[in-house]
Amino acid sequence: MTASSAKLDQVSAGPRVSIRQVEKSFGGTKVLKGVDLEINSGEFLILLGPSGCGKTTLLRIIAGLEKANRGEIWLGGSEVSALEPKERNVAMVFQNYALYPHMNVYDNQAFSLRLRGMSNARIKGRVEGAAAILGLQTLQNRFPRQLSGGQRQRVSMGRAIVRSPGIFLFDEPLSNLDAKLRVHMRGEIKDLHHRLGTTSIYVTHDQVEAMTMGDRIVVMNQGVIEQVGHPLDVFDKPKNLFVAGFVGSPAMNLLTGSMAMEGGHPIVRCSHELTVPMPQSAMKFNGRAVTLGIRPHQLGIDVRGSYEAEIRDIQPTGVETILLCRLAGQDVLVQTTERITGKAGERIRLSMNAGNLHLFDTASGERLEV
Amino acid sequence: MIESRGRKSPYLFLAPAIIYLGIWIYYPIAKNFYLSFLGTEGTHGADFRFVGLQNYHQLLSDELFHRALLHNLVWVLLSILVPVVIGLVLAVLLVHKRTRLFYSAIFFLPVTVAPIMAAVVWGWIYNPTFGALNQMLTLIGLDSLAQPWLGDAATALVSVNMIGSWGYYGFCTLIFLAGLQNIDPEIFEAARIDGANALQQFRSITLPLLKPTLTFVLVYTTIGSMKFFDIIYVATKGGPDNSTQIVAVYMFDLFIRQGDVNYAAAMSVVLTAIILAMSLLAIRNMTRKPS
Amino acid sequence: MSPALRGLLTRSGAGFVSNGILVIFVLISLFPVYLMFITSLKSQAELISNVFALPHDPKWGNYYLVLIQRGYYKAVINSLIFAGSVTVLTVLLSVLAAFAFAVFDFAGKRTFFVLVLVGLMVSEVSILIPVYNLLKSMNLLNTYVGMILPQIALGLSFGIFLMTTFFREVPRELIDAARLDGCTDWQLLTKIMIPVGLPGINALAVIEFLWAWNSFFLPLVIATKQELMPLSVSVIDFMGRFTFNYELVATTCVIMFVPILILYIFTQRSFRRGVTMGAVK
Ligand SMILES: Nc1ncnc2c1ncn2[C@@H]1O[C@H](COP(=O)(O)OP(=O)(O)OP(=O)(O)O)[C@@H](O)[C@H]1O
Ligand SMILES: [Mg+2]
Numbered sequence: 001m002t003a004s005s006a007k008l009d010q011v012s013a014g015p016r017v018s019i020r021q022v023e024k025s026f027g028g029t030k031v032l033k034g035v036d037l038e039i040n041s042g043e044f045l046i047l048l049g050p051s052g053c054g055k056t057t058l059l060r061i062i063a064g065l066e067k068a069n070r071g072e073i074w075l076g077g078s079e080v081s082a083l084e085p086k087e088r089n090v091a092m093v094f095q096n097y098a099l100y101p102h103m104n105v106y107d108n109q110a111f112s113l114r115l116r117g118m119s120n121a122r123i124k125g126r127v128e129g130a131a132a133i134l135g136l137q138t139l140q141n142r143f144p145r146q147l148s149g150g151q152r153q154r155v156s157m158g159r160a161i162v163r164s165p166g167i168f169l170f171d172e173p174l175s176n177l178d179a180k181l182r183v184h185m186r187g188e189i190k191d192l193h194h195r196l197g198t199t200s201i202y203v204t205h206d207q208v209e210a211m212t213m214g215d216r217i218v219v220m221n222q223g224v225i226e227q228v229g230h231p232l233d234v235f236d237k238p239k240n241l242f243v244a245g246f247v248g249s250p251a252m253n254l255l256t257g258s259m260a261m262e263g264g265h266p267i268v269r270c271s272h273e274l275t276v277p278m279p280q281s282a283m284k285f286n287g288r289a290v291t292l293g294i295r296p297h298q299l300g301i302d303v304r305g306s307y308e309a310e311i312r313d314i315q316p317t318g319v320e321t322i323l324l325c326r327l328a329g330q331d332v333l334v335q336t337t338e339r340i341t342g343k344a345g346e347r348i349r350l351s352m353n354a355g356n357l358h359l360f361d362t363a364s365g366e367r368l369e370v
Numbered sequence: 371m372i373e374s375r376g377r378k379s380p381y382l383f384l385a386p387a388i389i390y391l392g393i394w395i396y397y398p399i400a401k402n403f404y405l406s407f408l409g410t411e412g413t414h415g416a417d418f419r420f421v422g423l424q425n426y427h428q429l430l431s432d433e434l435f436h437r438a439l440l441h442n443l444v445w446v447l448l449s450i451l452v453p454v455v456i457g458l459v460l461a462v463l464l465v466h467k468r469t470r471l472f473y474s475a476i477f478f479l480p481v482t483v484a485p486i487m488a489a490v491v492w493g494w495i496y497n498p499t500f501g502a503l504n505q506m507l508t509l510i511g512l513d514s515l516a517q518p519w520l521g522d523a524a525t526a527l528v529s530v531n532m533i534g535s536w537g538y539y540g541f542c543t544l545i546f547l548a549g550l551q552n553i554d555p556e557i558f559e560a561a562r563i564d565g566a567n568a569l570q571q572f573r574s575i576t577l578p579l580l581k582p583t584l585t586f587v588l589v590y591t592t593i594g595s596m597k598f599f600d601i602i603y604v605a606t607k608g609g610p611d612n613s614t615q616i617v618a619v620y621m622f623d624l625f626i627r628q629g630d631v632n633y634a635a636a637m638s639v640v641l642t643a644i645i646l647a648m649s650l651l652a653i654r655n656m657t658r659k660p661s
Numbered sequence: 662m663s664p665a666l667r668g669l670l671t672r673s674g675a676g677f678v679s680n681g682i683l684v685i686f687v688l689i690s691l692f693p694v695y696l697m698f699i700t701s702l703k704s705q706a707e708l709i710s711n712v713f714a715l716p717h718d719p720k721w722g723n724y725y726l727v728l729i730q731r732g733y734y735k736a737v738i739n740s741l742i743f744a745g746s747v748t749v750l751t752v753l754l755s756v757l758a759a760f761a762f763a764v765f766d767f768a769g770k771r772t773f774f775v776l777v778l779v780g781l782m783v784s785e786v787s788i789l790i791p792v793y794n795l796l797k798s799m800n801l802l803n804t805y806v807g808m809i810l811p812q813i814a815l816g817l818s819f820g821i822f823l824m825t826t827f828f829r830e831v832p833r834e835l836i837d838a839a840r841l842d843g844c845t846d847w848q849l850l851t852k853i854m855i856p857v858g859l860p861g862i863n864a865l866a867v868i869e870f871l872w873a874w875n876s877f878f879l880p881l882v883i884a885t886k887q888e889l890m891p892l893s894v895s896v897i898d899f900m901g902r903f904t905f906n907y908e909l910v911a912t913t914c915v916i917m918f919v920p921i922l923i924l925y926i927f928t929q930r931s932f933r934r935g936v937t938m939g940a941v942k
Contacts (some may be wrong), residue, residue: 030818060837063837063841064840065372065837065840065841066373067373084840085837085840085841086840086841086842086843090841091841091916092837092838092841094834094838095834095839096832098832098834098835098837098838099838100835100839100853100857101835101857102856102857102859110843111839111842111852112841112843115842115843115844115848116843151877159838159842357906371764371765371766371833372764372765372766372836372840372846373765373766379761379846379847380765380770381759381761381764381767383758383760383761383765383846383850384757384758384761384762384773386757386758387754387757387758387777387821388758388776388777390754390774390813390814390817391776391777391780391814391817391818393795393814394788394792394810394811394814395779395780395783395788395790395814396776396779396791396796397795397817398787398788398790398791399783399787399788401790401791401794402787402788402790402791405790405791408822416714421930437933439783445713456686458683460682460683460686463679463682464683473683473687473693474933475929476687476690476691477686477687478673478688478925478932478933478936479690479691479694479925480690480693480694480854482871482891482895482921482922482925482932483693483694483873483875483918483921484874484875484877484918484921485875485877486875486877486893486897487875487905487914487918488693488735489913490764490896490900490910490914491694491696491900491911493695494696494700494907495693495696499709500708500709500712501712502692502696502713505712505713511772531911532893536690536693537690540690541685541936544933545936545940547938548933548937548940549937549940555707583940585942586939586940588942593781593782596784597783597784597785597786597787599784599786599878600877600878603877603878604877612756616759616788618784618787621786621789622786622789625789625790626882631790634790635790636780637890638723638787638788638790640785641787642782642783642784642787642817644785645782645784646779646782647833649782
């Protein structure tokens with residue numbers, strides 16, 4: 001950290017954010033259906049969900065750019081639902097950067113400070129501080145059209161941090177960057193968060209970002225929050241079928257079947273040739289239609305395995321190999337670090353460990369604890 | 371979109387323009403409506419009194435008004451058949467040419483020429499004694515076709531319309547060109563791979579995808595044709611023998627020369643109503659989605 | 662003939678026809694303008710004997726005669742004042758209204774927009790009587806202000822429509838960013854929308870200027886005093902008084918056209934944008 005960047009540092013962490021019963025409709029369609037969420041002071045929260053589920057809408061409501069039809073937004077102990085965006089001390093970083101095309105890099109960052117009537121000397125200090133952090137020193141006189149995607153991304157971060165906002169909202173900020181730059185910027189954003197302690201909400205589609213960047217992750221679907229929790233908790237104990245299928249890449253295998261008893265032991269019967277024994281405690285679900293979940297990396301390739309499958313396709317990525325297999329009439333993915341020499345059409349045997357199985361109620365989608 | 375949440379500013383930004391239009395457009399329309407129900411005993415300045423629908427009755431039996439209206443409709447048709455079609459053809463010819471900017475810039479030049487100037491210059495071109503058109507016809511041995519284009523009731527309306535068309539096809543070309551360039555060229559590639567010839571491509575791809583543009587041009591042309599004034603006023607003043615009389619020129623004549631304000635007001639109400647109805651109908655019909 | 666060769670020939674045949682059509686329309690587009698220019702440089706005697714060709718002995722004196730001796734330069738000044746003021750004020754009103762339409766959501770928006778569009782459909786001749794009486798009651802007949810005020814209304818609906826289309830093109834995130842950065846609505850307009858929408862504003866300005874410069878009807882009725890007449894009215898006035906001096910009438914036409922020609926040459930992109938934007942989006 002350089003001396004000048006110290007000017008940007010925050011003494012205290014950003015405010016706590018409370019989202020209470022927020023609903024939003026566009027025309028006749030309900031986009032947010034009663035969202036409740038508590039975000040701790042200084043937390044880095046990940047918002048994950050399929051396209052169109054309402055992530056951007058939620059961010060815009062927090063920022064005050066959009067008004068909720070119902071519900072309240074609280075920032076640091078005060079209700080802000082009626083406040084204008086500029087009164088909320090919130091900064092947002094957009095997917096397409098949204099830099100002002102008619103201003104150079106310096107002016108893009110100085111804009112908000114000028115509007116506040118800050119003196120030119122102080123503005124200069126702040127902008128230079130941000131430039132030092134983000135490596136923008138040599139770009140100050142360029143216009144956005146003269147910058148690469150990664151540079152624009154930095155400027156839009158710079159524009160956000162010079163204001164020392166209480167809250168950062170990131171809307172898929174890295175999705176337009178190439179893979180390498182994305183990894184680099186990910187690190188920088190985390191770094192920045194550690195340094196500034198700003199409460200941050202970060203929308204992403206990227207599984208790795210979701211797992212690695214946040215303190216907690218929020219999984220949204222069709223305008224409702226499906227699960228909130230520590231990334232590994234969500235990964236290990238998905239609350240329902242949607243989360244199970246959405247979090248993790250490649251996605252969890254989901255096999256439909258029904259709970260039955262065989263010789264006094266509970267089993268899941270997926271088809272007459274595929275039955276999976278379950279712990280005794282699963283007896284209570286006898287007779288239910290259930291879905292069995294197992295992550296691709298937890299399906300073992302094992303000559304003594306109990307399940308026979310046919311290889312449909314082999315996708316070696318170098319580090320690992322992903323096999324698409326047909327198991328008792330259902331498609332499953334197998335992820336292994338071994339190099340597979342087989343060919344499509346060959347048969348292999350798979351094993352699964354009972355401790356890695358997830359059980360869901362097919363009708364409600366809810367997780368069943370065994 | 372910024373929700374207003376009781377904020378006044380959108381109304382404040384809108385107010386100047388709406389108030390302005392209120393004074394100079396809506397108030398005059400309303401005033402015309404009012405005037406159209408008044409009448410005088412005949413001459414300038416006599417006392418006005420309420421005469422009910424009398425002015426409208428008079429319109430029903432005014433053959434010159436009917437002719438003028440008919441001429442407006444002919445004008446609409448001609449303006450669609452000539453400049454719009456020419457514009458479309460030129461745009462189709464140009465869209466894949468590298469020289470399209472050059473050509474369309476030249477075609478647009480007549481659009482920048484004032485209508486009154488076009489009327490003056492074309493008046494000379496049509497002139498029976500020294501006009502370029504007749505001289506050209508004589509030059510290529512078609513002197514039998516030479517005639518007083520604007521002076522003969524049989525040719526005057528079409529001839530005047532050609533002046534308007536001259537100042538309009540470049541406008542259409544530019545719009546169609548932009549519309550065509552908006553169509554993804556890959557669609558044409560796909561059609562060519564599917565074996566569509568040029569005509570089939572035009573019918574099954576260009577026209578449907580150009581529909582919004584076409585709608586705009588047709589509505590714009592219709593409105594413009596119904597309001598037409600400058601060129602006819604300068605070139606023929608409605609003559610000869612009322613063969614180029616159109617509603618706007620007739621109305622102007624009533625107001626300026628005959629001072630029949632109330633009758634002219636009734637006419638303007640009818641004209642405005644017709645234009646509104648035609649535009650609405652055109653927009654409705656052409657934007658209706660195929661069910 | 663081999664199929665390949667035949668294909669080549671028909672293709673070049675089609676190319677020949679299409680190039681032929683284009684060239685013909687180039688000639689049609691340019692000929693009247695050419696005629697106007699050459700006529701303005703001819704003598705009376707040459708008008709009939711030599712219609713098509715360049716003048717043998719260009720009479721540049723025609724311009725001196727018309728501009729200075731006949732005092733036509735005053736009409737040039739009038740036109741500049743008239744068209745310039747109309748353009749500035751129309752653009753101003755259009756930008757304000759379009760900002761409201763493109764950026765805000767408010768009660769009655771659709772109704773207001775329809776109301777604005779109605780303005781496109783009203784003929785200037787239709788509203789003449791009330792407008793004339795209004796100006797008379799305000800003592801504005803035969804004044805610059807009286808010519809300018811109603812003329813603005815004629816181009817305003819188009820201006821609002823066009824500017825709204827342009828402003829809608831500004832990405833929503835840019836507006837979001839500006840609001841988060843602390844812009845008031847007014848600052849959003851002046852510091853973001855206007856600079857970003859400048860190409861659109863230029864496009865609107867050149868079109869409104871062209872229309873005002875070429876407009877004829879309202880000035881004809883409102884400016885009956887010669888010292889107020891803009892070029893369009895002057896040309897017709899001049900023609901009425903010098904009916905058979907075609908070369909001088911042509912000179913007045915050229916004087917009226919040259920400024921527009923220069924504007925057109927230097928702002929072609931703006932013209933193109935202005936004409937096509939409302940139609941294609
Ligand atoms: N201004 C608007 N008017 C109408 N519908 C809207 C508007 N903004 C968003 N929507 C709709 O609301 C839903 C949620 O949109 P939102 O942008 O919040 O999704 P998202 O989760 O951010 O998706 P993505 O991951 O693709 O960015 C979508 O169906 C979208 O079409
Ligand atoms: Mg989004």
